Amino acid sequence: xxxxxxxxxxxxxxxxxxxxxxxxxxxxxxxxxxxxxxxxxxxxxxxxxxxxxxxxxxxxxxxxxxxxxxxxxxxxxxxxxxxxxxxxxxxxxxxxxxxxxxxxxxxxxxxxxxxxxxxxxxxxxxxxxxxxxxxxxxxxxxxxxxxxxxxxxxxxxxxxxxxxxxxxxxxxxxxxxxxxxxxxxxxxxxxxxxxxxxxxxxxxxxxxxxxxxxxxxxxxxxxxxxxxxxxxxxxxxxxxxxxxxxxxxxxxxxxxxxxxxxxxxxxxxxxxxxxxxxxxxxxxxxxxxxxxxxxxxxxxxxxxxxxxxxxxxxxxxxxxxxxxxxxxxxxxxxxxxxxxxxxxxxxxxxxxxxxx
Amino acid sequence: xxxxxxxxxxxxxxxxxxxxxxxxxxxxxxxxxxxxxxxxxxxxxxxxxxxxxxxxxxxxxxxxxxxxxxxxxxxxxxxxxxxxxxxxxxxxxxxxxxxxxxxxxxxxxxxxxxxxxxxxxxxxxxxxxxxxxxxxxxxxxxxxxxxxxxxxxxxxxxxxxxxxxxxxxxxxxxxxxxxxxxxxxxxxxxxxxxxxxxxxxxxxxxxxxxxxxxxxxxxxxxxxxxxxxxxxxxxxxxxxxxxxxxxxxxxxxxxxxxxxxxxxxxxxxxxxxxxxxxxxxxxxxxxxxxxxxxxxxxxxxxxxxxxxxxxxxxxxxxxxxxxxxxxxxxxxxxxxxxxxxxxxxxxxxxxxxxxx
Numbered sequence: 001x002x003x004x005x006x007x008x009x010x011x012x013x014x015x016x017x018x019x020x021x022x023x024x025x026x027x028x029x030x031x032x033x034x035x036x037x038x039x040x041x042x043x044x045x046x047x048x049x050x051x052x053x054x055x056x057x058x059x060x061x062x063x064x065x066x067x068x069x070x071x072x073x074x075x076x077x078x079x080x081x082x083x084x085x086x087x088x089x090x091x092x093x094x095x096x097x098x099x100x101x102x103x104x105x106x107x108x109x110x111x112x113x114x115x116x117x118x119x120x121x122x123x124x125x126x127x128x129x130x131x132x133x134x135x136x137x138x139x140x141x142x143x144x145x146x147x148x149x150x151x152x153x154x155x156x157x158x159x160x161x162x163x164x165x166x167x168x169x170x171x172x173x174x175x176x177x178x179x180x181x182x183x184x185x186x187x188x189x190x191x192x193x194x195x196x197x198x199x200x201x202x203x204x205x206x207x208x209x210x211x212x213x214x215x216x217x218x219x220x221x222x223x224x225x226x227x228x229x230x231x232x233x234x235x236x237x238x239x240x241x242x243x244x245x246x247x248x249x250x251x252x253x254x255x256x257x258x259x260x261x262x263x264x265x266x267x268x269x270x271x272x273x274x275x276x277x278x279x280x281x282x283x284x285x286x287x288x289x290x291x292x293x294x295x296x297x298x299x300x301x302x303x304x305x306x307x308x309x310x311x312x313x314x315x316x317x318x319x320x321x322x323x324x325x326x327x328x329x330x331x332x333x334x335x336x337x338x339x340x341x342x343x344x345x346x347x348x349x350x351x352x353x354x355x356x
Numbered sequence: 357x358x359x360x361x362x363x364x365x366x367x368x369x370x371x372x373x374x375x376x377x378x379x380x381x382x383x384x385x386x387x388x389x390x391x392x393x394x395x396x397x398x399x400x401x402x403x404x405x406x407x408x409x410x411x412x413x414x415x416x417x418x419x420x421x422x423x424x425x426x427x428x429x430x431x432x433x434x435x436x437x438x439x440x441x442x443x444x445x446x447x448x449x450x451x452x453x454x455x456x457x458x459x460x461x462x463x464x465x466x467x468x469x470x471x472x473x474x475x476x477x478x479x480x481x482x483x484x485x486x487x488x489x490x491x492x493x494x495x496x497x498x499x500x501x502x503x504x505x506x507x508x509x510x511x512x513x514x515x516x517x518x519x520x521x522x523x524x525x526x527x528x529x530x531x532x533x534x535x536x537x538x539x540x541x542x543x544x545x546x547x548x549x550x551x552x553x554x555x556x557x558x559x560x561x562x563x564x565x566x567x568x569x570x571x572x573x574x575x576x577x578x579x580x581x582x583x584x585x586x587x588x589x590x591x592x593x594x595x596x597x598x599x600x601x602x603x604x605x606x607x608x609x610x611x612x613x614x615x616x617x618x619x620x621x622x623x624x625x626x627x628x629x630x631x632x633x634x635x636x637x638x639x640x641x642x643x644x645x646x647x648x649x650x651x652x653x654x655x656x657x658x659x660x661x662x663x664x665x666x667x668x669x670x671x672x673x674x675x676x677x678x679x680x681x682x683x684x685x686x687x688x689x690x691x692x693x694x695x696x697x698x699x700x701x702x703x704x705x706x707x708x709x710x711x712x
Contacts, residue, residue, distance in 0.1 A: 032464055065475070067476065075440055075441070076434075078434060078640075085431070085432065085458075097457065097469060100458070101456060102441075108388050116421075117455070120476035287644045287645060289644065291645070
């Protein structure tokens with residue numbers, strides 16, 4: 001201690017906090033962003049060690065913008081706000097703020113936003129926008145830009161990511177429907193270009209086969225986007241292709257909402273005539289008519305952990321990339337029930353009969 | 357033409373577009389952001405006029421970040437994504453991008469985000485976060501930072517704003533309920549610190565008085581936030597205070613959703629025992645149980661017009677401040693119906709009887 005100046009890092013270590021937290025706590029302008037007890041601990045550590053902020057070091061620090069860019073593929077999907085909330089809460093603990101932008105799943109827009117944010121000197125990115133093969137992510141990794149993928153991940157490179165265990169989620173959905181007695185189960189998948197769309201589809205097929213059932217190609221379709229309109233379009237196709245289907249596993253809640261629209265058009269009652277289960281447990285779907293059964297992913301924790309990994313990556317550029325999988329959970333509401341009894345011919349012709 | 361260089365502004369004028377659009381179209385990196393026909397028109401104009409981009413001028417242009425900061429008070433409120441969509445679409449026409457941040461209605465966080473974005477050199481702000489008295493907005497106006505308020509506005513200064521006509525919206529809600537036969541109508545207002553909360557409350561009182569009805573203080577309460585939890589809390593208070601209430605005008609849809617929760621707790625059927633009408637027409641509420649009657653505000657247009665005003669303000673710092681009011685619209689769904697017939701005593705005691 002006699003020969004070396006006390007550094008911010010020393011103070012942080014002594015207080016048992018992240019250096020970013022210590023920095024915020026020591027700066028009166030930003031102190032309010034740090035938990036009060038933590039700020040007190042840091043200030044005490046600084047006093048004990050005789051820490052004096054070095055104005056030159058502080059000048060150099062201005063390269064640290066303490067902002068993070070967060071790219072979201074579709075702000076109108078209620079899945080993302082709780083993820084963003086988790087990201088913001090974790091970042092805030094270290095005095096970082098999040099700047100968000102909405103890419104509409106458009107690669108050109110995504111790259112422009114990425115470059116715009118880079119020009120604005122964000123220190124790293126959390127990307128909810130990754131395709132399974134994603135040149136932007138590959139370029140960013142090659143340039144050693146700190147990035148963490150959230151919700152979706154890529155296949156073509158090794159990177160930091162926090163995602164739900166999507167294959168396992170589809171397994172939960174299929175098991176629930178099989179337990180109710182369904183055998184003719186369809187799947188409305190999301191786009192296969194996203195890891196979520198592909199893994200949920202693969203999980204569906206594996207679970208059907210595991211249950212000794214056929215994953216009938218005629219009962220499987222894919223939305224071009226995770227939207228209500230695409231869910232309705234694909235639902236119409238599956239209903240037209242085969243009238244034995246009694247249940248649908250949707251790749252997300254918005255696709256399932258599209259099924260609701262088609263059921264209403266067709267005079268099908270849910271779950272009496274046909275069951276549907278969503279994926280995500282987005283806000284408000286517990287209040288739908290009928291309340292939607294779904295697979296819950298821990299949105300907030302996914303966001304929180306993504307921010308945590310990014311802070312790790314920023315503070316330690318040599319940290320090993322890792323993918324954190326969080327566990328999904330079955331939420332049974334009123335959109336899933338036993339299959340209709342086949343009175344005459346197929347289930348759905350009986351249902352259509354009762355509707356007229 | 358012989359003595360003066362052709363400028364970007366000349367090209368833009370010749371092509372009949374905004375200078376920002378011309379700039380985007382002339383830069384190969386950003387051309388994809390401009391409508392193809394427009395880009396062609398600009399390139400032709402540049403060729404006709406013999407425009408040569410001036411590298412020094414381009415250097416100076418880097419002060420123009422072509423980014424706009426958008427502060428949102430609560431990303432989990434589904435009201436805001438459609439507003440953001442309108443903002444982004446208008447900005448994109450001029451080659452601008454939006455950086456978003458979520459303030460949680462926290463003035464400290466708001467100011468920090470504002471400063472963070474200013475440091476990142478945004479050219480202006482769209483604020484969905486204004487309080488009626490808002491020191492941050494006043495400071496920004498005093499510093500001549502281009503800002504436009506969206507959805508809410510301030511009272512303590514003259515500024516650019518695009519908002520719904522909130523008093524008129526409450527008038528529509530009350531008229532609808534009075535037309536159904538209700539006389540004992542309650543109001544769950546949003547926070548009075550926001551222009552939306554105050555104007556909708558004032559509109560409610562004025563409409564009740566206009567209909568010759570009493571705006572009974574016991575049937576009026578205010579949420580501390582525009583949230584489902586606060587709606588439930590105030591709804592419980594109003595029900596406990598007076599059992600003659602047969603309908604509620606809620607200050608927004610989330611407050612109305614909180615009423616749904618309390619109705620379920622209390623065994624009240626909506627609309628048979630009690631009606632409720634929301635405000636905003638946020639996504640998905642048409643699929644609720646029951647589908648929520650509400651006052652629709654034109655979210656997308658509100659966002660689009662806010663961005664349009666900001667672009668005007670940026671290109672012409674002397675433009676006169678103005679407030680654009682957009683008209684609300686009544687949307688009748690299934691959460692409002694005639695008041696219950698008073699069989700014995702009050703309406704609600706009859707309802708409670710039938711529920712047991």
